[in-house]
Amino acid sequence: DGGITQSPKYLFRKEGQNVTLSCEQNLNHDAMYWYRQDPGQGLRLIYYSQIVNDFQKGDIAEGYSVSREKKESFPLTVTSAQKNPTAFYLCASSISRTGYEQFFGPGTRLTVL
Amino acid sequence: GESVGLHLPTLSVQEGDNSIINCAYSNSASDYFIWYKQESGKGPQFIIDIRSNMDKRQGQRVTVLLNKTVKHLSLQIAATQPGDSAVYFCAENWGRDDKIIFGKGTRLHILP
Numbered sequence: 001d002g003g004i005t006q007s008p009k010y011l012f013r014k015e016g017q018n019v020t021l022s023c024e025q026n027l028n029h030d031a032m033y034w035y036r037q038d039p040g041q042g043l044r045l046i047y048y049s050q051i052v053n054d055f056q057k058g059d060i061a062e063g064y065s066v067s068r069e070k071k072e073s074f075p076l077t078v079t080s081a082q083k084n085p086t087a088f089y090l091c092a093s094s095i096s097r098t099g100y101e102q103f104f105g106p107g108t109r110l111t112v113l
Numbered sequence: 114g115e116s117v118g119l120h121l122p123t124l125s126v127q128e129g130d131n132s133i134i135n136c137a138y139s140n141s142a143s144d145y146f147i148w149y150k151q152e153s154g155k156g157p158q159f160i161i162d163i164r165s166n167m168d169k170r171q172g173q174r175v176t177v178l179l180n181k182t183v184k185h186l187s188l189q190i191a192a193t194q195p196g197d198s199a200v201y202f203c204a205e206n207w208g209r210d211d212k213i214i215f216g217k218g219t220r221l222h223i224l225p
Contacts, residue, residue, distance in 0.1 A: 005155075020219075032221075035215075040217070041217060042202060042216055042217040042218060043157075043215040043216045060222065087156075090156050090157070092156075099160055101147050101159045102147075102159075103159065104149075104156035104157045104158070105156050106155055106156050107154070107155065107156045
């Protein structure tokens with residue numbers, strides 16, 4: 001089955017630690033995205049990548065980092081610099097940046113203890 | 114401003130009735146619109162999309178209407194079922210910098 005996967009589903013982190021969230025897709029999509037969702041809020045774009053080895057900051061990139069070494073993978077690192085990291089993180093992919101729907105993964109809920 | 118909003122945060126509908134979820138967008142340059150459904154604890158799921166050269170598009174039990182004159186988008190769900198309970202949100206593709214802007218969502222409750 002083609003799709004987009006995220007792991008883990010739940011993640012707990014101590015304050016001051018970096019943590020990396022995994023996102024993999026086998027849809028052969030060029031574009032990939034990371035969003036943050038807080039309760040009662042819409043999706044806010046953290047980073048996006050239109051092609052391998054290239055990525056751009058979204059609206060709330062501070063405290064996050066990404067890499068795009070392979071077309072299928074777009075991991076997100078939440079660093080200790082992120083002041084309020086507890087949230088639901090969603091990864092998505094699309095055929096290209098514009099004009100096509102985004103397919104979302106199941107999400108990772110990160111809780112900072 | 115660049116915003117996609119919703120008129121009602123919560124909507125309760127009797128099972129079997131039709132529901133209408135509304136969305137206002139602010140950018141007349143937006144040319145692509147999407148509706149997503151998100152169940153609790155899950156990622157959003159694509160429902161239906163519409164491009165700006167159309168004013169109506171139908172899917173299975175769902176219809177999206179686009180009124181470019183008043184910059185309004187709606188999602189109609191026919192004969193609602195318990196499985197339709199979710200948060201629905203619209204998104205617009207803003208052509209200026211190819212951004213996709215997501216609204217905050219409307220929670221749909223299906224009453225037995």
